[in-house]
Amino acid sequence: MTDPTAPMALRATRLGRRFRSGWALRDCEFELPAGRVTALVGPNGAGKSTLLHLATDLLRPTTGELRIFGAAPGTAEARDRTAFLAQDKPLYPRFTVADTLRFGREFNRTWDQATAERIVRAGGIDLPTQVGTLSQGQCTRIALALALGKRPELLLLDEPLADLDPLVRHEVMGLLMAEAAERGITVVMSSHVLSELENVCDYVLLLKHGGVRLVGDTQELRETHALITGRADDGADDGLPPEVDRATVVETALTGRQVTALVREPDLVDRRWLTETPSLEDLLLGYLRSDARPAPRPAHGGPAEEAA
Amino acid sequence: MRGAHWLAWRQQRTLILVATLSLLACTAYVWFRRTEMLSFIAEHHITVCKGWNGPCGSLFTERLLRDNGDPIRALATLSMAFPALIGAFWGAPLIGRELESGTFKLALTQGITPLRWFAARFGLAVLYALLGSTLLAALVAWWWAPISNMLDGPYWYDGYIFNATGPAALACALFGLAAGTAAGLLTRRLLPAMGIAMASVAAVRLALTFVRSDWLPPTVRVTPGIVPKIRVGSAWSTGKFGYIKPSGAEEGVMNCPFSGAELKRCMAEHGYVARFHKVHPSSDFWPLQWIETAILLSLAITLTALTVHWLRTRHV
Numbered sequence: 001m002t003d004p005t006a007p008m009a010l011r012a013t014r015l016g017r018r019f020r021s022g023w024a025l026r027d028c029e030f031e032l033p034a035g036r037v038t039a040l041v042g043p044n045g046a047g048k049s050t051l052l053h054l055a056t057d058l059l060r061p062t063t064g065e066l067r068i069f070g071a072a073p074g075t076a077e078a079r080d081r082t083a084f085l086a087q088d089k090p091l092y093p094r095f096t097v098a099d100t101l102r103f104g105r106e107f108n109r110t111w112d113q114a115t116a117e118r119i120v121r122a123g124g125i126d127l128p129t130q131v132g133t134l135s136q137g138q139c140t141r142i143a144l145a146l147a148l149g150k151r152p153e154l155l156l157l158d159e160p161l162a163d164l165d166p167l168v169r170h171e172v173m174g175l176l177m178a179e180a181a182e183r184g185i186t187v188v189m190s191s192h193v194l195s196e197l198e199n200v201c202d203y204v205l206l207l208k209h210g211g212v213r214l215v216g217d218t219q220e221l222r223e224t225h226a227l228i229t230g231r232a233d234d235g236a237d238d239g240l241p242p243e244v245d246r247a248t249v250v251e252t253a254l255t256g257r258q259v260t261a262l263v264r265e266p267d268l269v270d271r272r273w274l275t276e277t278p279s280l281e282d283l284l285l286g287y288l289r290s291d292a293r294p295a296p297r298p299a300h301g302g303p304a305e306e307a308a
Numbered sequence: 309m310r311g312a313h314w315l316a317w318r319q320q321r322t323l324i325l326v327a328t329l330s331l332l333a334c335t336a337y338v339w340f341r342r343t344e345m346l347s348f349i350a351e352h353h354i355t356v357c358k359g360w361n362g363p364c365g366s367l368f369t370e371r372l373l374r375d376n377g378d379p380i381r382a383l384a385t386l387s388m389a390f391p392a393l394i395g396a397f398w399g400a401p402l403i404g405r406e407l408e409s410g411t412f413k414l415a416l417t418q419g420i421t422p423l424r425w426f427a428a429r430f431g432l433a434v435l436y437a438l439l440g441s442t443l444l445a446a447l448v449a450w451w452w453a454p455i456s457n458m459l460d461g462p463y464w465y466d467g468y469i470f471n472a473t474g475p476a477a478l479a480c481a482l483f484g485l486a487a488g489t490a491a492g493l494l495t496r497r498l499l500p501a502m503g504i505a506m507a508s509v510a511a512v513r514l515a516l517t518f519v520r521s522d523w524l525p526p527t528v529r530v531t532p533g534i535v536p537k538i539r540v541g542s543a544w545s546t547g548k549f550g551y552i553k554p555s556g557a558e559e560g561v562m563n564c565p566f567s568g569a570e571l572k573r574c575m576a577e578h579g580y581v582a583r584f585h586k587v588h589p590s591s592d593f594w595p596l597q598w599i600e601t602a603i604l605l606s607l608a609i610t611l612t613a614l615t616v617h618w619l620r621t622r623h624v
Contacts, residue, residue: 056413056416056417057416057417058412058413058416058417060621074421076419079417079418079419079420080419082417083417084413084417086410086413086414086417088410090409090410090411090412090413090414091411091414092319092411092414093409095318099318102314103315103318103418104418106310106311106312106314106315107311107312107315107415107418107419107420108418108419109419110419143414146414150418150419
């Protein structure tokens, strides 16, 4: 799938992390190539934040290991190359914006003050302002300025868009993607907003129940899947025609007499079935809804029940 | 200032400013009051004597002690409370507030190791805890020394003086800081950590005060026959008085009346040859101070080592 000689920004080997409440991540194996924008997707509690905390050495793995450009998280090498934007966007409320940028400068060898100041000023924020008086969107901007001012090679973002209004969301995403593209930063971004990932992400890592369910290039994944729609076949529980290999069916939804299914590597050429390339959102939703087992399962309900 | 030292200064400068101003105010007040006290002593030619029954009681000494005793105790109370304040307002937020507000994620994902982040900030706090406690302990001792152990004034073994002065006061400030810091790391919340810091300082102080007289064996003062007993002076009485038989055996003080011809007769009747009084002389102040310093310092070092260990092998 991916070029084996391409440098890997993130590589997990039998990665596991257990909390008192159980395993948050278990036996995860994946590689995220450098220079890509990866969407980290999964339901709540799937282990997304745990993975990002493991990558920043805020947590240590229980089993296995994670490597950032070959280096262990927490080493000086990994620290210098990684920037992290935590979900709650923590900042020191009593610092001024200028202090906050100085904080970045004091602690990072590769600090780029000009970039950080440009990002702050573009949001109409004055440097002497106290951080505690800023709005949520402005805080996100400061946190981003801090992360990008570090000139990271790998930028980890935990739900960067949560709690932002649509306008700010759009603005932040634009800023982020422009900076990332300009400097070829590898971005890993966890998000619930699947529709917003479509235009920005070219790689995807889907976690569910603490395990990897799907990983790969979004274009490749879309091309190797198909969304098939047709009149339900009365002969089968799931309504799909008998020639469909049930092992390749990711998810089926039966609505009245119509059935829609997400199928891996489809070879169905039946003219009665409408076959289309799934959008990234279709693809992710299909995998998010489907059970952890790769085998098909009988679809008893409509989409409403499935989504519940 | 660079790097972690800049952060330490930036985060603690308000505390440092407030503490410095308060300590300066204390110093000015003590300087003024002590000067006033010394001129009062000189003006009225007051001789300073030791002990509750010291032979220098007069209306002037009464006024001297009335005017200075309570203010010295108040200053000593501040010095005694200092470790608890350091623990709650300096130690507890050091890690506790960062964990509570999530800013540790910001600090620990920069190009700095958690240990250096901790060391610079804890180091500045240690420095200030030492400066503050030294100044307060010195102020208490300085003001108290001219009228120490006198009549009904403050004595060296009073909790007010013993806990507020000497090297143990410094060690206690470090213990308070270490306890607050460790509590912040464990509870991950500021308010509970502040409470734990104050409670642990109070608990350790109480325990130490309770067992203080047991660290050293008292000195036995023996007076033969009915020769008047040595005045208690600056010594800390253990409350153990009695009579001594020729064999050296000690017997309780209630066996005979306290003085006069009756005492003489009674002692002869029982075959007592001498009287004794067990006390801790004021020279015991220093060994007792060093013992408590050692205990408090060990506690502080243990807690700091645990904090560092938890930081290094953390499971945030």
